[in-house]
């Protein structure tokens with residue numbers, strides 16, 4: 487999605503703010519000779535920023551305002567080593583609450599709702615983000631935080647909770663517990679705002695069915711405010727994001743070149759109005775695509791597709807970038823296939839080969855089916871895989887994260 491003139495002028499202000507603050511990114515922009523951003527070409531020439539840059543700035547090297555303007559910090563969990571510290575000004579905190587309020591509004595949640603918030607509070611951005619947005623909306627918050635299932639369910643009944651804010655794994659745990667205790671009819675739960683982890687359609691369906699609620703996926707990352715920068719709507723086709731706060735571009739994770747709307751790549755975010763820690767072209771490593779055109783729900787805000795994994799999952803086959811989600815989408819078009827699949831990439835006789843294992847109920851000849859799937863992949867992605875059809879139940883399953891892609895080229 488081409489950057490608009492209004493967004494360009496905001497980026498220019500962010501760049502000026504960074505340069506005059508002399509923070510890590512300001513110095514880098516100065517070294518790169520960037521003085522202003524007026525055109526899409528100026529924007530495309532701006533350097534990317536990475537998670538590692540944020541670590542290098544520990545503890546407060548990201549601050550782009552005088553210290554007395556910082557009212558809060560958050561920290562991303564980080565897998566190893568130095569954490570990332572993000573400083574927020576009062577306006578940043580306010581802007582984040584407004585974005586989260588919009589998320590609730592998009593999900594049809596109002597001041598009459600009672601929102602039980604189960605993600606964690608503290609350095610993590612989750613709980614407090616859910617709460618600030620709910621208060622801005624005027625809904626009643628029930629700030630539980632995670633854990634203590636007994637008390638969660640008691641409050642859910644006694645307080646007449648109508649909306650559950652949770653991670654997908656905790657929502658599933660609660661759903662199963664509600665089912666086990668047979669207390670569904672004592673609950674007033676209508677909606678779930680579910681965030682942060684990547685989750686399959688199956689898990690989503692289970693939470694939805696067991697709780698009998700509508701589910702909205704929330705998007706966000708600590709580096710860019712936190713959860714609340716985007717949410718799915720009733721049309722359930724992608725997530726709207728707030729393009730007056732963020733500019734999102736999708737790039738080829740390998741070359742860094744922007745890809746056309748509708749094509750998969752890595753989400754790169756530029757903050758447009760952030761004060762405490764503005765980020766220019768921050769590489770999220772989340773894989774998605776811009777969904778072109780208007781959403782059936784009528785929202786004027788643009789959309790990205792549900793997050794389809796991490797850029798580390800990208801496979802390059804015969805010069806074509808492929809993401810597991812693309813294969814998954816094609817397989818979903820065949821009702822006679824189960825949701826299990828496995829992709830194996832190998833290097834045979836000097837050529838890259840992709841084998842896709844799929845399972846079927848046996849209503850169609852295996853060879854016919856294999857040929858149809860291979861043709862569809864060829865048509866959509868541009869190369870012909872070897873498709874192996876097996877009987878239902880043959881592929882391995884796991885309750886947690888089933889590994890589906892095996893790259894055997896370098897084993």
Ligand code: ZN
Pocket residue numbers: 719720721726781782783784785
């Ligand atoms: Zn929509």
